[in-house]
Amino acid sequence: MINSITVDLYGQSMVQQNQLIDIYTHFRLLTSKSWTTQNRWSTIGFYPDVVGTAGYDTANSIYAPANNTSNNGTLNLGLTKRLKYVLDYDGETLEWNSTSTLTNLISQTELGMLYVSHLSTKVDWGTTKSPVLQYSVRATIYLKDIHPLFEVMPISKSLNFKIQIFWNNAVVNATHNATNWTNQASQYRAYNGILPLLLNNVDDGFDSAPNGTLRASVCVGDTCHDSTQKGFTGVTTGAVGKQVELQVQAVQMLKEMENSYVLNHLRDVSYHNYYLFTLRNITGGESFNHLVSNAISN
Amino acid sequence: MSSVSDHIQLLKSQEKPYASVFNKREWLYINDTTTQYDQGTSVIETTSLSNNSKFLDYNSAYLSVLLLVTLTSNTATNTGVSTAMPYMKSVSFKQSF
Numbered sequence: 001m002i003n004s005i006t007v008d009l010y011g012q013s014m015v016q017q018n019q020l021i022d023i024y025t026h027f028r029l030l031t032s033k034s035w036t037t038q039n040r041w042s043t044i045g046f047y048p049d050v051v052g053t054a055g056y057d058t059a060n061s062i063y064a065p066a067n068n069t070s071n072n073g074t075l076n077l078g079l080t081k082r083l084k085y086v087l088d089y090d091g092e093t094l095e096w097n098s099t100s101t102l103t104n105l106i107s108q109t110e111l112g113m114l115y116v117s118h119l120s121t122k123v124d125w126g127t128t129k130s131p132v133l134q135y136s137v138r139a140t141i142y143l144k145d146i147h148p149l150f151e152v153m154p155i156s157k158s159l160n161f162k163i164q165i166f167w168n169n170a171v172v173n174a175t176h177n178a179t180n181w182t183n184q185a186s187q188y189r190a191y192n193g194i195l196p197l198l199l200n201n202v203d204d205g206f207d208s209a210p211n212g213t214l215r216a217s218v219c220v221g222d223t224c225h226d227s228t229q230k231g232f233t234g235v236t237t238g239a240v241g242k243q244v245e246l247q248v249q250a251v252q253m254l255k256e257m258e259n260s261y262v263l264n265h266l267r268d269v270s271y272h273n274y275y276l277f278t279l280r281n282i283t284g285g286e287s288f289n290h291l292v293s294n295a296i297s298n
Numbered sequence: 299m300s301s302v303s304d305h306i307q308l309l310k311s312q313e314k315p316y317a318s319v320f321n322k323r324e325w326l327y328i329n330d331t332t333t334q335y336d337q338g339t340s341v342i343e344t345t346s347l348s349n350n351s352k353f354l355d356y357n358s359a360y361l362s363v364l365l366l367v368t369l370t371s372n373t374a375t376n377t378g379v380s381t382a383m384p385y386m387k388s389v390s391f392k393q394s395f
Contacts, residue, residue: 001363001391003338026393049393083387115362130371131379133388137365144357153356161344165330165361169338173372189338197367198392205388212377216369216389221335224368232374238366243329245362246342250352252322258353 001139001168001196001220003189005146008162015147018276019192022168025145044140047081061180063201068184072201079198086135087111087118094119112136112239123234132234134224138241148272155251155261165244167220170195171228176202177211220244326352327362 002022007015030048033041041047053076056069064070072079087094094100094108111118121134143150153159170188172195174181181202186195197218199205206214217226222238224230253261282288332341342361347354369389371379 001365030393045391047393078393079390080387082390082393086390088386125376127376130374130376133369135365135367135369135389137367139363139365140360141363142358142360146361150356150359155353155355155357157351157353158348159344159354159356160348161342161356163342163344165340165342167335167338167340169335194392196391198390200388200390205386209379210377212379213372214369214379215372216367218365218367219335220338220340220363220365221333222364222366223335224366225336226368228372229368229370232370235368235370238364241362241364243333244340244342244364245327245329246344246359247325247327247362248344248347248359249355250324250326250350251320251355253319253353254321257319 001218002141002146003166003168003193005166006164007147007149010160011162015149015273016275017166018274019166019189020274020276021146022194022196024274029145041081042085044142044145045082045085047078049078050076061182062203063181065181065183070201072198072205074201074204079200083200085117086137087116088135089119089122094122108239115240117240120239121234121236125233129234130232132232134236134238136222136238136240149269152269152271154267154269163246168194168196169217169219169225170197171215171217171226172197172199173213173215174199175211175213176206176209178202178209183213326350326354 002025004017004019004021005015006013006017029046033046033048049071053073054069054071055063055073056067057063058066063072094102106114108118108120112120115138117135117137117139119133120136121132123132125131166189168189170186170193172184172186175183179202181199188195197216199214199216202209215226215229217224217229219225221244222240222242224235224237229235277290279288279290326347328342328344328346330340330342332339334340367389369379371377
């Protein structure tokens with residue numbers, strides 16, 4: 001969901017804005033996580049796609065419009081797992097159903113108070129108005145997963161950070177003919193933005209839907225900011241809080257340890273950074289040689 | 299059993315116990331100070347945390363981000379979404395690009 005960040009420490013720039021942070025972060029996660037850490041994956045909404053299910057098909061368009069790549073097949077275990085991270089309706093789950101077993105234990109309001117990611121709005125207006133489904137999600141994003149600076153940061157006092165975050169709010173329109181996806185179009189951040197959402201295949205996610213066009217949006221915060229959807233009857237606010245929170249662990253050291261730690265208070269912090277370079281005036285098929293350095297780009 | 303595992307087992311048995319270093323841990327949180335979610339940005343300043351003279355571990359710090367995913371028809375009338383609501387497992391988040 002994060003497009004880029006900037007980090008200042010006491011007014012001095014530590015991390016410059018780079019719009020490829022989402023791709024870099026996923027690359028780090030995909031190459032550093034192992035099956036032994038699997039029990040933590042649901043915390044950060046992570047489960048790798050099964051690459052073997054990715055497809056590019058000109059004929060079978062259940063998964064994506066013809067000639068588009070897709071990774072939303074039934075056999076994608078990662079997608080199946082990630083879908084389960086958000087409490088969805090399966091007929092008798094939430095309290096719109098009088099026989100809901102979950103509601104006997106806890107109400108939907110209390111689910112929101114506990115910041116449980118769940119389907120918070122389900123409105124069906126029949127054939128007259130657009131139905132509305134809204135998922136309220138609480139996502140955990142570790143600072144050390146956003147930028148390597150935080151990975152090497154020692155336990156410290158009085159660090160005055162200013163962290164600016166640029167979010168990947170996005171909208172997608174997707175058209176299907178009740179069997180196949182036939183067209184899709186996305187709107188996202190102008191410069192190197194991405195669409196964080198993944199629609200399921202027609203068979204599994206939209207079974208029995210008549211042909212037509214769907215609209216899905218994702219926004220940070222508790223309000224839908226999509227200019228089209230926010231005017232729809234039934235679109236409401238999210239149920240899992242109002243603002244983004246930064247959670248930090250504070251520790252109190254044993255007295256002798258603190259004295260020793262403070263006496264040796266100087267630390268060298270070495271961290272990786274990355275920059276975005278644009279190589280200009282290269283036409284298709286042309287070979288090129290460029291020296292890519294860690295200096296600031298043109 | 300291999301000889302390597304013998305050595306590992308012996309070394310584990312000889313490890314010295316680590317004395318506790320911290321006598322208290324607690325989680326603190328702050329909200330983002332500037333929120334322009336409609337513009338897709340927010341700013342978090344840690345001034346209030348830095349003024350409380352506690353040792354902070356930013357290595358384990360995390361953002362708790364609220365997201366709202368909305369799925370509708372593309373128009374105010376019902377096109378493309380079944381009246382046999384609701385769907386299950388319709389929309390998720392990408393893991394790769």
